[in-house]
Amino acid sequence: xxxxxxxxxxxxxxxxxxxxxxxxxxxxxxxxxxxxxxxxxxxxxxxxxxxxxxxxxxxxxxxxxxxxxxxxxxxxxxxxxxxxxxxxxxxxxxxxxxxxxxxxxxxxxxxxxxxxxxxxxxxxxxxxxxxxxxxxxxxxxxxxxxxxxxxxxxxxxxxxxxxxxxxxxxxxxxxxxxxxxxxxxxxxxxxxxxxxxxxxxxxxxxxxxxxxxxxxxxxxxxxxxxxxxxxxxxxxxxxxxxxxxxxxxxxxxxxxxxxxxxxxxxxxxxxxxxxxxxxxxxxxxxxxxxxxxxxxxxxxxxxxxxxxxxxxxxxxxxxxxxxxxxxxxxxxxxxxxxxxxxxxxxxxxxxxxxxxxxxxxxxxxxxxxxxxxxxxxxxxxxxxxxxxxxxxxxxxxxxxxxxxxxxxxxxxxxxxxxxxxxxxxxxxxxxxxxxxxxxxxxxxxxxxxxxxx
Amino acid sequence: xxxxxxxxxxxxxxxxxxxxxxxxxxxxxxxxxxxxxxxxxxxxxxxxxxxxxxxxxxxxxxxxxxxxxxxxxxxxxxxxxxxxxxxxxxxxxxxxxxxxxxxxxxxxxxxxxxxxxxxxxxxxxxxxxxxxxxxxxxxxxxxxxxxxxxxxxxxxxxx
Numbered sequence: 001x002x003x004x005x006x007x008x009x010x011x012x013x014x015x016x017x018x019x020x021x022x023x024x025x026x027x028x029x030x031x032x033x034x035x036x037x038x039x040x041x042x043x044x045x046x047x048x049x050x051x052x053x054x055x056x057x058x059x060x061x062x063x064x065x066x067x068x069x070x071x072x073x074x075x076x077x078x079x080x081x082x083x084x085x086x087x088x089x090x091x092x093x094x095x096x097x098x099x100x101x102x103x104x105x106x107x108x109x110x111x112x113x114x115x116x117x118x119x120x121x122x123x124x125x126x127x128x129x130x131x132x133x134x135x136x137x138x139x140x141x142x143x144x145x146x147x148x149x150x151x152x153x154x155x156x157x158x159x160x161x162x163x164x165x166x167x168x169x170x171x172x173x174x175x176x177x178x179x180x181x182x183x184x185x186x187x188x189x190x191x192x193x194x195x196x197x198x199x200x201x202x203x204x205x206x207x208x209x210x211x212x213x214x215x216x217x218x219x220x221x222x223x224x225x226x227x228x229x230x231x232x233x234x235x236x237x238x239x240x241x242x243x244x245x246x247x248x249x250x251x252x253x254x255x256x257x258x259x260x261x262x263x264x265x266x267x268x269x270x271x272x273x274x275x276x277x278x279x280x281x282x283x284x285x286x287x288x289x290x291x292x293x294x295x296x297x298x299x300x301x302x303x304x305x306x307x308x309x310x311x312x313x314x315x316x317x318x319x320x321x322x323x324x325x326x327x328x329x330x331x332x333x334x335x336x337x338x339x340x341x342x343x344x345x346x347x348x349x350x351x352x353x354x355x356x357x358x359x360x361x362x363x364x365x366x367x368x369x370x371x372x373x374x375x376x377x378x379x380x381x382x383x384x385x386x387x388x389x390x391x392x393x394x395x396x397x398x399x400x401x402x403x404x405x406x407x408x409x410x411x412x413x414x415x416x417x418x419x420x421x422x423x424x425x426x427x428x429x430x431x432x433x434x435x436x437x438x439x440x441x442x443x444x445x446x447x448x449x450x451x452x453x
Numbered sequence: 454x455x456x457x458x459x460x461x462x463x464x465x466x467x468x469x470x471x472x473x474x475x476x477x478x479x480x481x482x483x484x485x486x487x488x489x490x491x492x493x494x495x496x497x498x499x500x501x502x503x504x505x506x507x508x509x510x511x512x513x514x515x516x517x518x519x520x521x522x523x524x525x526x527x528x529x530x531x532x533x534x535x536x537x538x539x540x541x542x543x544x545x546x547x548x549x550x551x552x553x554x555x556x557x558x559x560x561x562x563x564x565x566x567x568x569x570x571x572x573x574x575x576x577x578x579x580x581x582x583x584x585x586x587x588x589x590x591x592x593x594x595x596x597x598x599x600x601x602x603x604x605x606x607x608x609x610x611x612x
Contacts, residue, residue: 334525376521 074139084132236403350427364388371448
């Protein structure tokens with residue numbers, strides 16, 4: 001059953017239960033009221049009859065006339081007056097067709113009520129001129145048979161009609177509520193891998209649906225980016241791998257075109273070897289990237305002193321770029337040295353940090369690079385700041401794509417694998433790598449690693 | 454052991470004052486970062502006013518992190534480091550604040566305009582501190598070149 005039908009059904013059921021309680025309450029209170037009211041009428045009749053018959057016999061005709069004018073005649077109305085002294089309750093009860101307890105109640109309490117099927121009895125004791133009388137009025141309850149039955153039918157009919165109306169409104173309501181959802185579904189169906197640029201319209205005045213569409217759009221953004229990344233990766237990778245291969249093939253082709261001296265063969269083979277080495281480096285880097293990007297892989301983690309790691313990375317950088325200027329600032333190192341421990345894989349973390357140091361040196365033309373280390377309550381923070389060429393703002397979103405190189409890196413040699421690789425390694429250690437950069441001003445890389453507790 | 458007041462504006466930059474204050478002292482002390490902010494004006498806001506909620510809304514993640522770095526760096530010199538908010542409007546209220554917190558000394562930046570409490574809708578505490586009879590120490594900190602809320606930790610770590 002879909003949500004729409006569920007809404008219609010539950011809404012109808014809810015209102016129906018409410019109306020049922022409401023109708024029941026009205027019906028039973030009206031019935032109770034008419035019941036009490038009818039006994040009152042009978043009592044009045046009993047009193048007036050007693051007054052007429054026992055006290056004002058001389059004015060009987062006038063009083064009867066008044067009574068007929070102002071008190072309507074009830075169906076099957078009977079009034080029975082008896083002197084109390086000569087009454088045997090049993091004989092009286094038998095004569096009137098009422099139980100003895102009713103007569104006894106009147107004698108005992110001064111008045112009493114009783115009903116048998118639709119005939120109602122109301123009795124009183126009447127005291128006049130030192131004598132006690134028993135007055136019993138009885139009549140058929142017209143209201144019960146007619147008015148209450150009419151009320152019952154009316155309420156039942158109203159109930160049926162209201163069910164129809166409620167169902168209709170619940171249908172309209174659910175349609176209204178679900179129209180935007182249906183629109184979203186229709187729109188989502190249109191979006192496939194072919195037209196990923198399409199986005200959902202954000203409704204203005206519906207907070208929940210606004211959030212839903214924004215989440216959808218956000219997801220689409222991420223999907224689109226990852227599609228793009230994949231497309232770029234394949235084209236970049238094949239291009240990167242193809243270049244040395246073409247160069248190897250060209251070199252071999254030219255060399256084989258005619259007979260050459262041994263010296264010439266030697267140079268040609270040397271060139272081929274150089275290109276093959278480049279190719280091998282690239283595939284190695286790719287393999288590493290694939291390994292570190294794979295989440296399920298179990299890595300051997302050990303305790304590492306992070307300050308030692310930075311010093312090692314600095315040495316590695318100096319070996320590759322002898323003229324690099326790296327200033328390591330351990331001013332904010334914590335006093336307690338055990339806070340510098342990180343659980344991690346030494347080779348991978350070393351590679352990640354030295355990659356970033358190498359980038360910092362390379363892209364700042366060996367200007368000063370500052371490295372700082374600090375430990376907060378939760379994180380170890382490594383800050384690497386250079387005054388290099390920076391990253392253009394509009395390209396910041398692609399810097400973690402493999403093989404992506406910013407537009408201003410033309411004169412520097414590189415593959416575009418270092419940063420994504422470092423980021424994969426840091427993420428593997430449950431850390432965060434963030435890059436802040438301004439073009440031509442410099443780049444700051446912040447590495448946060450969780451403190452080993 | 455003294456209680457030392459350091460004004461702050463909840464930017465990572467301003468923690469440099471705290472750092473310099475710690476460096477100038479030789480023993481371990483209690484440091485209190487103080488910020489000036491008026492109490493809310495409406496009764497409904499006052500009813501649900503909570504100091505800890507206010508503090509946590511003022512302290513950004515990087516500010517807390519930077520505080521943690523300093524605490525770890527100077528573990529033997531910082532006995533306690535806490536943050537307090539001064540709500541008063543006049544001088545005698547500030548005197549009471551000093552008395553209540555048993556403050557002995559204050560560090561303020563040389564350039565009184567270098568703190569920017571207005572970023573987070575607070576008021577300037579420097580005039581109050583100057584007017585009080587506290588022992589004052591000036592700290593060289595006035596290179597607050599640009600006021601932006603991009604609070605990267607780099608400002609503290611790599612000046």
